[in-house]
Amino acid sequence: MKTITIKDVAARAGVSPKTVSRVINSESYVRPELRATVQKVVEELGYRPNAFARELSSSRSFLLGLFFDDPASPYAADLQRGALARCRELSYHLVVEQLDRECAGWLEECEASLRAVRLGGAVLTPPLCDWEELLDLFERYAVPVVRISPGDDLERTSRVEMDDRGAAREMTEQLLALGHRDIAFVQGNPTHHAAARRLEGFRAAMAAAGLPVPASRALQGDFTFRSGLEAAERLLGGGERPSAVFAANDEMALAILVAAMRIGIAVPEQLSIAGFDDSAIARMAWPQLSTVRQPNFEMAATAVDLLTHPQRAAGSTTPETCLLPHAVVMRASTAAAAGAESAALS
Amino acid sequence: MKTITIKDVAARAGVSPKTVSRVINSESYVRPELRATVQKVVEELGYRPNAFARELSSSRSFLLGLFFDDPASPYAADLQRGALARCRELSYHLVVEQLDRECAGWLEECEASLRAVRLGGAVLTPPLCDWEELLDLFERYAVPVVRISPGDDLERTSRVEMDDRGAAREMTEQLLALGHRDIAFVQGNPTHHAAARRLEGFRAAMAAAGLPVPASRALQGDFTFRSGLEAAERLLGGGERPSAVFAANDEMALAILVAAMRIGIAVPEQLSIAGFDDSAIARMAWPQLSTVRQPNFEMAATAVDLLTHPQRAAGSTTPETCLLPHAVVMRASTAAAAGAESAALS
DNA sequence: ATACGATCTGACATCGATGTCAAGCACCTG
DNA sequence: CAGGTGCTTGACATCGATGTCAGATCGTAT
Secondary structure, three states, X not given: OOOOOHHHHHHHHOOOHHHHHHHHOOOOOOOHHHHHHHHHHHHHHOOOOOHHHHHXXXXXXXXXXXXXXXXXXXXXXXXXXXXXXXXXXXXXXXXXXXXXXXXXXXXXXXXXXXXXXXXXXXXXOOOHHHOXXXXXXXXXXXXXXXXXXXXXXXXXXXXXXXXXXXXXXXXXXXXXXXXXXXXXXXXXXXXOHHHHHHHXXXXXXXXXXXXXXXXXXXXXXXXXXXXXXXXHHHHHOOOOOOOEEEEOOHHHXXXXXXXHHHHOOOOOOOOEEEOOEOOHHHHOOOOOOEEEEOOHHHHHHHHHHHXXXXXXXXXXXXXXXXXXXXXXXXXXXXXXXXXXXXXXOO | OOOOOHHHHHHXXXXXXXXXXXXXXXXXXXXXXXXXXXXXXXXXXXXXXXXXXXXXXXXXXXXXXXXXXXXXXXXXXXXXXXXXXXXXXXXXXXXXXXXXXXXXXXHXXXXXXXXXXXXXXXEEOOOHXXXXXXXXXXXXXXXXXXXXXXXXXXXXXXXXXXXXXXXXXXXXHHHHHOOOXXXXXXXXXXXXXXXXXXXXHHHHHHHHOOOOOOHHHXXXXXXXXXXXXXXXXXXXXXXXXXXXXXXXXXHHHHHHHHHHHHHOOOOOOOOEEEOOEOOHHHHHOOOOOEEEEOOHHHHHHHHHHXXXXXXXXXXXXXXXXXXXXXXXXXXXXXXXXXXXXXXXXX
């Protein structure tokens, strides 16, 4: 199959390649009739400019990079769907990269990648959105970056985020409204800053209600199912157990749920459980998990928007921020605390 | 940051760019000493050839496409991890594309993509590995294709697969060995050919045991959790219920599990449940799902191998087949049938 | 009529690599 | 010694687009 190049279009339209280039890039200074003619030929031939050639000559690239730490998590999957959807609307393409900080030479390898494939922009997801060396790298290569839910150096790049703190606070308030007083929190991976903000939100709500949060009620987890199981063991294994557990993501919440069932604790009658993310698995559990809907899809799509929309007007550099709305979703894994006079539902 | 080009290397090594090109492509006819010198300069400068320029001049591309129908499924996530891992080993890069057959003009859009971004190869996952128009398209553009678990036209391209039929048969045999006689099967999405093969395996095992499979025991599903719930409703809602259910993937198995718990059927005491895929969620359920481990990660990695390893020796065209091993994994969601004298464990 | 700016257009070099080809050289062979 | 043959190297064109710049055209103010 012969490739259709800009020359083919030019020849057929009776103009020079440069003029065709002007038309497809909607530059000014082309006579309207000519523009129309060229436009028509482009359609007829179904011509698409070769992205590689374009990037070579203009160092403007139509490839965006999506960088993950763990591309297999449901969270990553949602982000990817969002980025992908927007990319195709804009006829950009998405190159997925996985980075592992444990792996020696990751930075060099990433740099090598950048040299080999010049990207038009990069979306950095947690936790690597906070790896300083990585930000430096992109800066050196002048690759525009948008970060999702970053924790540090907020002004350094454009970013897309949600109000993790507020959302966690709201969820906690819901639990309080259900009459729970002894609530435990299972923290997320400490390298994700969002994890810390969720804990803050929890603490804030508890403090506002005048309730203490002893160390034994703020367990460390790392967003994995396994870490949730470990937390559950400490929490439900012996001693007095809380009447509700709020986990910083759904996978850990699910682990608490599974552990509870294994021991024979009824959910939500004896124990309320809430998660965070509203990932697909939240609805695949029984009972279905109460959780916070995080707009992952939209966040990634917005990130792509920021990368592609030339906000160059401002001389290329006012990092923008987009705050996307969340929603607390109460399902069946939470209920009024046993023996509590049901508090007013705010 | 100034980009390091082949000329920089050439100048520093005191040779022509062409010679550097020869070295980095390990072509023959370069004096060993010279080769070493150039090699050294390449290292010193950390030179990486620009993938775009390379593709432009040689029409050999270092970008592979990974094509999905639904990139958010756990199955897709596993495949992607595998492909990604292998790509980075080989310094290839992975462009992810999502295709939706419902979306009008999908084929044209895909063609436009191919023209814009010339791919060095494509990995097609189910179900789009069986879309004939798509195969035609790649053939027209001479893009090498490897399909994962295709159903039709097997000889048309290289492929990577597992023995779905055999695996389903083995799992069924396990259930039979546990004393189950009334076993229901929940089928997968009929557009995935693997779904049909799994059903065949089930039927074969049942037939071998001299057991009938009435229509009411082979329900239609489509691999989604929701379809599993619907199947469960018909299966457990009323009338005589089976003693075991084998679902064609884990998500549907999980749905059966959830439905059973909701109605108060004890698993595995009153109902055994088996899934297929061994996706992450199989271990996040309680009880943990018995399932078939499908080597998704390895399958995708192998697909990348096939695409990149120049099996050009054979004049470019003996499609290869790789059959990867599976494993039946019995966990806690299955047990001996109630009241059955435990049959011999084969 | 002349000059001038604004609009249009195309020739040509360029991006960074590889394909082609021919030249240079050493080593045989007859 | 003429004439291969095989190895080694670089000059130059090329891939498909865009940047630069100069030339052409037109209307209009001087």
